[in-house]
Amino acid sequence: MGSHDLDFLFIGAGILGSAGAYALSKKLGERGVKAAVGVIDIDMEGEHSSTLKNAGGVRATWRNRANIEFCKYSIDFYESIAEIIQFRELGYFWMHGARSWREIIENHPLYEEYGLPVELYPAEEVPSILPLVDNLEGIEGLSVSRKAGLIDHYSLREFYRGEARKNGVRFFDRCYAARVSVERERAKEVTAYDIAGFNKDRGAMEERVEEILVDDAVDHDLPGIVFRCGTLINTAGAWAPRISALYGFKDEGIMPRRRQMVVLNCPGVDLSPYGMLIDTSDIYFHKEGANIVAGYSNTDEPYGYNFEFSFGGLSEESPFVKHIWQPLWKRMSAFERVKFIRGWAGMYAETPDRSGYLGRVPGLENVYECEAHTGRGLMISYGAASALADLLVDGKFREELRHAEDLSRERTSGPLFEGLHL
Ligand SMILES: Cc1cc2nc3c(=O)[nH]c(=O)nc-3n(C[C@H](O)[C@H](O)[C@H](O)COP(=O)(O)OP(=O)(O)OC[C@H]3O[C@@H](n4cnc5c(N)ncnc54)[C@H](O)[C@@H]3O)c2cc1C
Structure with a gap:
């Protein structure tokens, strides 16, 4: 069984895992902190991820300050890389x-x-x-x-990943997180099944990946890889509740x-x-x-x-x-x-209020989440990733994203219902 030691491990390399790894690695670099950052995904190409299935729309017209701040901050950034991501x-x-x-x-x-x-x-x-x-x-x-307006989701994801790689982030494909060991309220390691050797035929592999993502039906004889982690971040999108279950958090907030x-x-x-x-x-x-x-x-x-x-x-x-x-x-x-x-x-x-979750998972010291931004994962990605990096590195949010704390699981400022949601 192979193993890796990481300071930060993201589970899920869709737009939010990729953006998160980019923003975190950038911030660590700016602070002169050396840290090993890794991202695992069963399907790095993202054939089934929401990231490659969306409409490409970006706007900031929400009701709640956290969502407005995140989307506005993201759009400012998208304007600066407009050509790369085909921002119209x-x-x-x-x-x-x-x-x-x-x-x-x-x-x-x-x-x-x-x-x-x-x-x-x-x-x-x-x-x-x-x-x-x-x-x-x-x-x-x-x-x-x-x-x-509209952006190209593929180009944005690849931009995040490319920049993250330049900052030393490692991406591990065909790894399906299946176990998280927790000791004294800390996640210690993630065991992932390595499905790379399952079938060389691309069509058959895609079918198998879909089965796993639909039914969570994984062959337990597959080789495992252990990722020891200092901090664990759940960015598994619609599959986030499955990851939550692995570290013992009963997630009734995401469907x-x-x-x-x-x-x-x-x-x-x-x-x-x-x-x-x-x-x-x-x-x-x-x-x-x-x-x-x-x-x-x-x-x-x-x-x-x-x-x-x-x-x-x-x-x-x-x-x-x-x-x-x-x-x-x-x-x-x-x-x-x-x-x-x-x-x-x-x-x-x-989610019940149509807003996502960002913050530390209640009851666990080193597990964080950035997920379920429902129909706005793309438009929110840079703002959410920057807020996540702030929390992980500084323990507080930058001024422009100060309402990020509203998106914690505890919903300290009350439900963030969004009516202009499609
Ligand atoms: C039809 C449609 C239209 C949309 N339109 C828009 C829009 O116009 N604008 C907008 O901003 N948003 C839109 N969205 C929403 C947006 O696509 C999502 O919010 C966003 O892609 C979520 O990104 P994510 O990274 O959280 O999840 P995903 O992109 O789904 O990534 C999660 C990743 O986790 C991986 N994973 C899951 N379980 C495991 C495991 N156990 N081990 C390893 N890896 C795992 C998956 O393979 C996947 O790659 C739309 C969505 C849909 C479906």
Whole structure:
């Protein structure tokens, strides 16, 4: 059984594990601290990670200060590396129904306080801003958030990893964390199964990885690797509760839920002036190359790890037709001729108040978590990673991220409910 000694070990190398390792290694370097930082993942490529399944949207229009600060801090950073991550800062155009219109009006003073440019327009002005819209039914108003847009999630993750590697971070692929030994309220070591030798055929390996991530069904005869760690950080996304269980924390705050996205083609519909668009029906959509990517979060979706894509087909019963095409066509008649191209399913890690967790795990001295930022893991990643690094190295947060403490498990300032959540 191989082994490694690490000062900091992240479990999960999605956008948050990769960003966390980058921010931590950068901060340690700035402080002149030499420390061994490692990140393990069963699936470093991220075929099943939420990081490669998302819509690429970034905005800071939340209700709670912690989420606003994290996203604003991230967007400032994304602006500085815009070309590398293909940041198209073309805004968020949100057509609101009554409930979300009330919410954005209530939140607006906070956006002003944070210097976020968010314009609010009455429904009758929608066609002058979005000429494609020819049916205003159900629209109470339109918000246009300018410090917002689209980024390429793959490029951002690779940026974090590349910079982290330059700072000496080690990434261990095909390692599935299966055991954490805890002594006197401290995590001592993580035993991971090394599935690298399982099958050389890429397709078969992907199937096996999916089975493990869906069912937690791992072959206990596989070789193990021991990672002794000074500090353990759970960044396993929708699988974070499984890792929590390994160190004895009963995590009832995070539930995995399937979310689906489709790629469609629609001749004559030009979305190139806009970043993300959102309809009152909660469909979000944007231009991606020559096509359009659209998503819809059906609220009746049961919890569970389900990667099956079920939004295909053109029959009347098809969820694609019912939840995506019909509402889009109803709002914009130019969507009449649509060609369905493909789609995929990924995981949301949902919490009761729709805000994530960042902080030390209650009852454990050296275990931290940064997870379940639900539909905002990408847009929050740099701010969350910087706050995590502050906590790990300095034990306190920098001024711009001072509300980070609200995201602790204890929710010391109360629940951080987010209504403008998709
Ligand atoms: C359809 C959809 C649309 C979305 N749209 C947006 C959007 O527009 N903007 C936005 O900001 N966010 C969006 N999100 C949310 C965003 O994708 C997530 O919040 C973010 O990717 C979470 O990143 P993560 O690093 O926490 O998790 P992940 O990317 O899922 O990474 C977790 C990693 O942990 C690994 N892992 C799990 N268990 C183990 C184990 N036992 N051992 C080793 N490794 C393990 C997994 O292999 C995985 O790579 C969307 C999500 C979905 C599904």
